[in-house]
Amino acid sequence: QxxxxxxxxxxxxxxxxxxxxxxxxxxxxxxxxxxxxxFPGKGPALLIAIRPDVSEKKEGRFTISxxxxxxxxxxxxxxxxxxxxxxxxxxxxxxxxGYQKVTFGTGTKLQVIP
Amino acid sequence: DGGITQSPKYLFRKEGQNxxxxxxxxxxxxxxxxxxxxxxxxxxxxxxxxIVNDFQKGDIAEGYSVSREKKESFPxxxxxxxxxxxxxxxxxxxxGVNQPQHFGDGTRLSIL
Numbered sequence: 001q002x003x004x005x006x007x008x009x010x011x012x013x014x015x016x017x018x019x020x021x022x023x024x025x026x027x028x029x030x031x032x033x034x035x036x037x038x039f040p041g042k043g044p045a046l047l048i049a050i051r052p053d054v055s056e057k058k059e060g061r062f063t064i065s066x067x068x069x070x071x072x073x074x075x076x077x078x079x080x081x082x083x084x085x086x087x088x089x090x091x092x093x094x095x096x097x098g099y100q101k102v103t104f105g106t107g108t109k110l111q112v113i114p
Numbered sequence: 115d116g117g118i119t120q121s122p123k124y125l126f127r128k129e130g131q132n133x134x135x136x137x138x139x140x141x142x143x144x145x146x147x148x149x150x151x152x153x154x155x156x157x158x159x160x161x162x163x164x165i166v167n168d169f170q171k172g173d174i175a176e177g178y179s180v181s182r183e184k185k186e187s188f189p190x191x192x193x194x195x196x197x198x199x200x201x202x203x204x205x206x207x208x209x210g211v212n213q214p215q216h217f218g219d220g221t222r223l224s225i226l
Contacts, residue, residue: 009154032212043118043204043217044157051212089156095211099164100145102215104156 004092006105013112019077021108023090026071030092030103035064035075038087038107047088048075080112116141120205120218126226127192127199135190135221137205144208146188147215150174151202160203163188192223200224 005024013019023033032051036044050057050064050073057064063076077084090105118139127133139146145164149157159172163182177196182188188207192199202222206215 006156034214036217041219041222043120043206043219045217046214049214093212097170099162099170100208100211100213100215102159106154106156 004090004103004105006090006108008108009106010109011111013080013110015080015082015112015114017080017112019075019080019084019110019112021075021088021090021110022072023074023092023105024070024072025092025103027092027094028071029094029096031095032093033064033066033073034091034093034102035062036089036091036104038089044089077110080110082112082114085110085112118205118207118216118218120203120221122221123219125221125223127223128226130194132191132193133223135192135203135205135223137188137190137218138186139188139205139207139216139218140186141207141209141216142185143216144185144210146182147206147208148172148178148180148188148190149204149206151204151220157204160190 034049035047037047038044048059048062061078066073087107087109089107093102121136147162148160158174161180163169179191204220205218208215
């Protein structure tokens with residue numbers, strides 16, 4: 001019940017295209033859903049986050065779509081650029097046992113080709 | 115600039131040796147975390163600490179130990195009991211409930 005399933009494992013998109021990464025969760029106690037971007041040799045950096053009372057959140061070229069009833073959420077990267085090539089992690093978070101418990105997906109390696 | 119500093123960037127461990135990874139933050143965050151990252155497995159929680167002098171085991175604490183003597187510092191010791199220590203170790207901090215975790219740039223630990 002604590003799992004967050006992320007797909008695809010890897011993704012190749014042409015420059016200017018749309019990159020879509022999907023995540024699904026089981027535990028309805030999760031109440032905060034961040035996405036992280038990680039470049040090789042670096043730590044993950046927060047990209048965008050959403051709470052379950054909102055169905056969509058957009059920041060620049062990055063959009064999270066959230067479907068509470070299906071327990072699914074996705075990241076859309078519009079006009080993908082080579083600089084977006086990185087590994088993306090979705091996560092689901094809840095406050096449990098006195099701390100903020102974050103469960104991460106297994107990551108999607110995105111390659112944007114010119 | 116505020117942030118999290120992890121050192122060293124690369125670390126090598128000999129068999130039977132304990133090694134300590136450093137994590138320092140100047141974000142004034144109460145909560146700190148240690149994660150282990152292996153290819154294809156996402157991030158797994160080793161230990162976390164909500165306040166000074168208090169810490170709790172995460173999902174994969176066996177073979178690891180931590181201390182939290184200062185708010186800014188949360189060092190991780192990989193002991194000889196950890197039989198498969200080769201991984202990328204990430205330290206994170208957060209300010210409160212439902213706030214994003216901020217990560218350092220990691221330490222890559224390998225076996226000699």
